[in-house]
Amino acid sequence: MELIFGLVTGALFGALLQRAEVIRYDRQLGALLLVDMTIVKFMLTTILVGMVGVYALVDLGLAKLSLKPLILGGTVLGGLTFGAGWALLGYCPGTAGAALGEGRTDALAGMAGMLAGAALYAEAYPTMKATVLTWGDFGKLTLPQLLGLNHWPVIAVMVVGGVLLLRWLEKKGL
């Protein structure tokens, strides 16, 4: 049953990504070259809606958070490495599948590369675990915990900040 939910959720998400055109190489590179912010608009809206909805569910006892730990060595070095590869490929792991779905065959080469990268990381994991993944381990930490605040004021600031950023992007015509 869980597998069917996964398939249906993915299909709906894939359809939304395709209809908003956020899966195209030209759009992803457009964002990284700061000339086309379509993917930023999509992502930021998803984040803000999800933030309010998920925290409402958590407060009602209907859902649990699922946090990844902040390990500065891994998150920063891995994040920068990911960004470099993303600029070369022009798709990310989720959008590559959607790009393939709408006929972009170069996404297939990218996905093959991602399988190779995953295999390579599996080889490197014991070394990484003993080195990079021990640097700056803060555990599972949220922004409200870090600030010593309730989550709703933080969410309110995020929503207002996000909307102001989006309005500024629209004004700039990006």
Added chain:
Amino acid sequence: MNAQTPSRTWNPYVAGALAGLLLVLSVWITGKYFGASTTYVRAAGFAESVLDAARVAAMPYFMKEKPVIDWQWMFVLGIVLGSFAAAALSRTFRLQAVPDRFAARFGPSVGRRFVVAFVGGAVAMFGARLADGCPSGHGLSGSLQLAASGFVALTCFFVGGLVVARLLYGSTQQGR
């Protein structure tokens, strides 16, 4: 609407908000947050198992992320199928090997594009696994939970991407 003309692109705010609602529903019903990159690890584990199952079974990373088909695996498969269905229904499906922007800068060579895409994919996935997530797992799911790791990762994704995109295309590249 004419049967031959492609449907209009959806507004990114509308589609993004619907994706947000979809994510909230998913968390409510199945407790699952969106993510994609772990699936490539599981798929790589499958592929390597064909060659040497005993070796894969003994590798710590494949013990952590076992080669099994789980919710996220089906989610990633669903993305491909959902995008295909949406492209077909809206008549926007188009076979293309070299994206326009890439061709304008580096020429129409399919081989060149595929090599760059393969290398980029390998580098991106190595980084995503080191960071423990990609723009779905860290960028969307992490930051919407206000996770410190999500914001740090998302920032680093964009910084790395901005620098390399600038190196590839130069600072004079304009237009879309």
